[in-house]
Amino acid sequence: MKINIKDVSINYVQYGKGSDVVLLHGWGQNIEMMKPIGDPLSKKHRVTILDLPGFGESGEPTYAWTLEDYADMLEELIKSLKIVNPIVMGHSFGGRLALMYSHNHPVSKLVVFAGPCTVDNSNKSLKTRVLKKLYSIDALKKIGDVAKNYIGSRDYKAASPMMRDILVNTVNQDLVGYARKIDCPTLLIWGDRDSEAKLSDGELLEEEMMDAALIVLPGSHYAYLENLGQVLNILSNFLES
Numbered sequence: 001m002k003i004n005i006k007d008v009s010i011n012y013v014q015y016g017k018g019s020d021v022v023l024l025h026g027w028g029q030n031i032e033m034m035k036p037i038g039d040p041l042s043k044k045h046r047v048t049i050l051d052l053p054g055f056g057e058s059g060e061p062t063y064a065w066t067l068e069d070y071a072d073m074l075e076e077l078i079k080s081l082k083i084v085n086p087i088v089m090g091h092s093f094g095g096r097l098a099l100m101y102s103h104n105h106p107v108s109k110l111v112v113f114a115g116p117c118t119v120d121n122s123n124k125s126l127k128t129r130v131l132k133k134l135y136s137i138d139a140l141k142k143i144g145d146v147a148k149n150y151i152g153s154r155d156y157k158a159a160s161p162m163m164r165d166i167l168v169n170t171v172n173q174d175l176v177g178y179a180r181k182i183d184c185p186t187l188l189i190w191g192d193r194d195s196e197a198k199l200s201d202g203e204l205l206e207e208e209m210m211d212a213a214l215i216v217l218p219g220s221h222y223a224y225l226e227n228l229g230q231v232l233n234i235l236s237n238f239l240e241s
Contacts, residue, residue: 005076006069011057012050012077016042019108020086022078023049024094027167028159030056036225037089040232045239048081052094054163064165067173071101078105087239090115091224092197096175103178109239110186113224114197117175117205179209186212187238189231191223 003010013031021041023034031049038047051058053065053073061069074097078086087109090098095115102110159167186209190202199216206214215234219226 003077003080005080006053006073007062008053008073009059010050010053010073010077012048012081014046014048014081016045016047018045020083021045021047022074022083022086022088023047024074024088024090024097025049025052025055026092026094028055029091034089034091034094036228037232037235041235041239045087048083048086050077052097054166060160060162061166064162064169067096067100067170067175070097070170071105074101075105087111089113092116092221093170095197096170099175099179099182102184103181107182107184110182110184111189111235111238112186112202112205113189114191114194114202114221116171116197117179117201118198119172119174120198176204176208179205183210185238185241187234188212188214189224189234190214190216191219191221191226192216193219194221194223196221 001012001014003012011031015038021038023038025031025033030051034049038049041047052070054060065073085106085108088098088102088107089111090096091113092115095112096117098110098112099115099117101107186205188202188205190197190199192199202214202216206212217223217227217230224231
């Protein structure tokens with residue numbers, strides 16, 4: 001399905017019945033990367049997954065969006081689809097967006113899968129380091145058949161100048177101050193060998209947020225897929241509590 005928001009055509013799917021769950025994928029990915037979470041949850045929830053602008057079958061923003069622009073887009077989409085007080089879950093970039101959105105919008109529960117919240121001030125160019133990671137699909141090979149089935153089809157190396165500018169805008173922002181304002185129950189799920197979102201960020205969020213718990217699983221930046229069965233059990237208990 002398609003909806004036009006902020007002059008961008010946004011592709012989304014919505015299925016299942018029950019309380020609303022909104023799923024947000026990571027940078028360079030698409031709807032399919034979140035379906036391993038969404039499909040089981042749809043048995044008890046109405047699940048909405050979107051291709052974030054610039055990815056999948058959604059159009060690119062017409063200017064270099066900031067994280068606030070993505071949050072404004074999400075607010076308008078949620079209102080347009082008559083979603084009220086949703087459970088919001090996001091991985092990586094989608095986790096950052098979930099944090100930005102949840103600090104000043106009604107959210108019943110929040111789940112962040114490896115969503116970095118601080119700015120990396122290492123000497124190496126942040127843009128170069130992040131793009132190098134995102135453009136290499138080798139990191140996904142260890143996930144096995146699940147990742148092979150759900151990885152987005154966009155060629156990371158073909159990212160447009162607009163999306164590269166948006167990447168710089170959206171990663172160079174510290175989110176700790178926003179996270180402190182989030183009062184809904186929050187679950188943080190991290191891989192113990194995550195080289196793209198530092199585990200220390202998850203620990204910091206747990207310490208600074210009002211009602212957050214960190215669960216560390218064996219695995220990489222994609223630990224939520226590498227431990228899918230365990231994650232689904234954790235989510236079931238969290239959502240029913």
